Amino acid sequence: MTGPTEIPVIDLAGLTAGGEERSRTMARLHEACKDWGFFWVENHGVDAALMDEVKRFVYAHYEEHLEARFHASDLAKNLPAGGGDEEPSDKVDWESTYFIQHRPRNNAADFPEITPPTRETLDAYIAQMVSLAERLGECMGLNLGLPAGHVAATFAPPFVGTKFAMYPPCPRPGRVWGLRAHTDAGGIILLLQDDAVGGLEFLRGGAEWVPVGPTRGGRLFVNIGDQIEVISGGAYRSVVHRVAAGSEGRRLSVATFYNPGPDAVVAPATRGDAAALAYPGPYRFGDYLEYYQGTKFGDKDARFQAVKRLLG
Numbered sequence: 001m002t003g004p005t006e007i008p009v010i011d012l013a014g015l016t017a018g019g020e021e022r023s024r025t026m027a028r029l030h031e032a033c034k035d036w037g038f039f040w041v042e043n044h045g046v047d048a049a050l051m052d053e054v055k056r057f058v059y060a061h062y063e064e065h066l067e068a069r070f071h072a073s074d075l076a077k078n079l080p081a082g083g084g085d086e087e088p089s090d091k092v093d094w095e096s097t098y099f100i101q102h103r104p105r106n107n108a109a110d111f112p113e114i115t116p117p118t119r120e121t122l123d124a125y126i127a128q129m130v131s132l133a134e135r136l137g138e139c140m141g142l143n144l145g146l147p148a149g150h151v152a153a154t155f156a157p158p159f160v161g162t163k164f165a166m167y168p169p170c171p172r173p174g175r176v177w178g179l180r181a182h183t184d185a186g187g188i189i190l191l192l193q194d195d196a197v198g199g200l201e202f203l204r205g206g207a208e209w210v211p212v213g214p215t216r217g218g219r220l221f222v223n224i225g226d227q228i229e230v231i232s233g234g235a236y237r238s239v240v241h242r243v244a245a246g247s248e249g250r251r252l253s254v255a256t257f258y259n260p261g262p263d264a265v266v267a268p269a270t271r272g273d274a275a276a277l278a279y280p281g282p283y284r285f286g287d288y289l290e291y292y293q294g295t296k297f298g299d300k301d302a303r304f305q306a307v308k309r310l311l312g
Contacts, residue, residue, distance in 0.1 A: 004308045005043075005264055007036065007038065007039060007040055007210065007212065008028065008032040008036055008039040008040065009029070009039070009040040009041075009042060009219070010025065010028050010040065010041050010042070010238075011025065011041075011042050012040055012042070012044050012045070012135075013045050014028075014161055015127070015135070015139065016294040017024050017071070018153075018249060020137070026139060028163075029136075029139055029140070029143060029144040029171065032138060032236075032284055033096075033143070033224060033236040034236060036204065036236060037180050037202070037223070037224045037236065037237050037239035038202050038212075038221070038222065038223040038224070038240060039221075039222055039223075039238055040220070040221055040222070040242075041136075041220050041222055042217060042218065042219045044081055044132050044219075044220050045128060045131065046125070046128045046132060046134075046220060047125075047128060047264075048122065048218045049093065049295060050124055050125045050128065051125070051218065051286075053121050053123065053125075053190055054122065054125050054192060054193065054197050054254060055252060055254070057114075057118055057121065057122075058164050058252055058254060059167070060250065061113070061114070061164075062082075062096060062166045063167070064113075065113055065212060066096045066098075066166070066170050067096070067166075067168070069096075069112075070096040070168060071168075075092055075094070079094075079170075079171065079172055079175060079176060080085075082174070085174070086174075087183060088175055088177050089174050089175060089176050089177075090180060090297070092176060092207070093176070093180055093243075093297065094168070094170050094173075094176045094177065094178050094245045095165050095166065095167050095176065095178055095181045095243070096165065096166045096167075096168065096208060097139040097163055097164065097165040097166075097179065097181055098111075098159070098160050098163075098164050099162065099163050099164070100122070100128045100161060100164070101140065101159070101160075101161040102122075102123075102160045102161060102162065103157070103158060103160035103161075104127075104128065104157050104159070104160065104261070106123070108122060108123075116154075123163075123256045126160065126162070126256065127291040128256075129190050129256045130158075130160055130162075130258065131256035132190060132220070132233060133187075133188045134152060134189060134258075135161075136188055137151035137152060137155070137187070137188055137258070138151060138152065138229065140172075140188075140232075140236065144231075144232050144236075144269065146269050149216070150177065150228060150231075150269060151187075151219035152182055154189060154231060154260060154266060155258070155259070155260040155264055156261065156262060157261045157263065158187075158258055158261060159186075159257070159259045159260065159261050159262065160213050160256065160257065160258055160259070161256070161257050161259075162254060162255065162256045163253075163254075163255045163257070164245050164253060164254055165179075165245070165252075165253040165254075165255070166250055166251070166252060166253075167197075167243060167246055167250060167251040167253070168178075169246065169247055169249060169250060169252050170245040170246060170247055171247065173222055173244070173245040173246055173247050175243055175247050177242055177243065177245060178199055178242075178243030178244055178245045178246075178251070179242055179243035180242060180297045181203070181241065181242040181297065182240065182241070182242070182297050183225070183229065183238040183239065183240055183241070183295045183300045184223065184224075184225035184226065184228055184238060184294070185225060185226050185259070185288065185289055185292040186225040186226070186227055186257050186258070186259030186260065186274075186285075186289075187224075187227045187228055187258050187259045188222065188224065188225065188228065188257075188258045189222065189224075189225055189226050189256070190222055190255070190256045190257075191220065191222070191223070191225045191253065191254070191255045191256075192215075192219075192220060192253075192256075193212075193221060193251070193252060193253050193254070194212070194214055194251045194252040194253070195215045195216070196214050196249065197214060197216050197246065197249040197250065197251040197252075198211055198212065198213045198214050198246075198250075198251070199243045199244045199245070199246055199251050200212040200213075200221075200241065200242075200243050200253070200285075201241060201242055201244060202223070202239050202240070202241040203239060204239070205235075205241040205243065205276060214285060215240050221236070223239060223241065223250075224237070224238050224239070224259075225238050225259070225287065226288075226292075226300065226303075226304075227266050227288075228239065228307030230266055230267070230268060230278075230279045230280070230281060230304075231266065231267075231268065232268075232269070233269065233270055234266040234278055238300065240300070247249065247271070248268075259285070260285040261285065262284065262285055262289070263284055263285075263286060264284070264285045265282045265283070265284060266279075266281055266282065266283060266284075266285050266288070267279075267280075267281025267283070268281055277310070278301075279304055279306040279312055280304060280305075280308035281299060281308075283307065283311035284311070287307075287310075287311050288307055288311065290302065291303070291306065291307055291310065291311075
């Protein structure tokens, strides 16, 4: 039985087992999407050696190209002072990041410091991550009673990109967030993260901040973005999350986003009264994303209503 802060773990081997085991796995996935909005997956089909290679690349790339630049930045030099009861700054994030697009266009060549062999490693890793995202999207759709292929067809052609992030040790962690609280704009987010340093937290039920903790046993972490919530008519909800800054250790985060393409048209799959009242649609995902950029750290439900007025 899952306790109040024990994040669900879905063993995806059950999806290929057939019969009752597949049904039980599908049910566990449905409950995790409906009741949590985030979960771990194991036996996910992404090669462990590839995951290790990607993590080694991120650490080495940060140390060689980004670490000195981060500590020389205005953020690091002008970190808000103070303490006591003061709230962390709501203006900045204590993170060093870059973003690589993989699908439909791959822009890894725009980073000349990333060698061709490393690009090949990233391509192989992303191919397996996309397969995992497609499998999860198909299972989510079937669990919602949607026709086979509905999520893939809605996203087509999907946009796939990865945010590579490092959260360095912070001298005044009470004055800044590693990353401020937000929901993700897109579809399915697959996270390869640190196996030693925590900091990621998800808000469950609007009241309880659940620490995700470091990775164990080669698992990947999954969370649902705003577009899955819209398609599901609110049956599955994107969840507010944040990263706490820490004073010891540095935290690695490699988040791959499987999103609709910018011209994909998104709407609740079934427009019952509740969905019609709560969610916008149909709208172009690119238009939603443009509005999201200025409201990322604001209230999600207010954003949905604003998008409904603007685009729905």
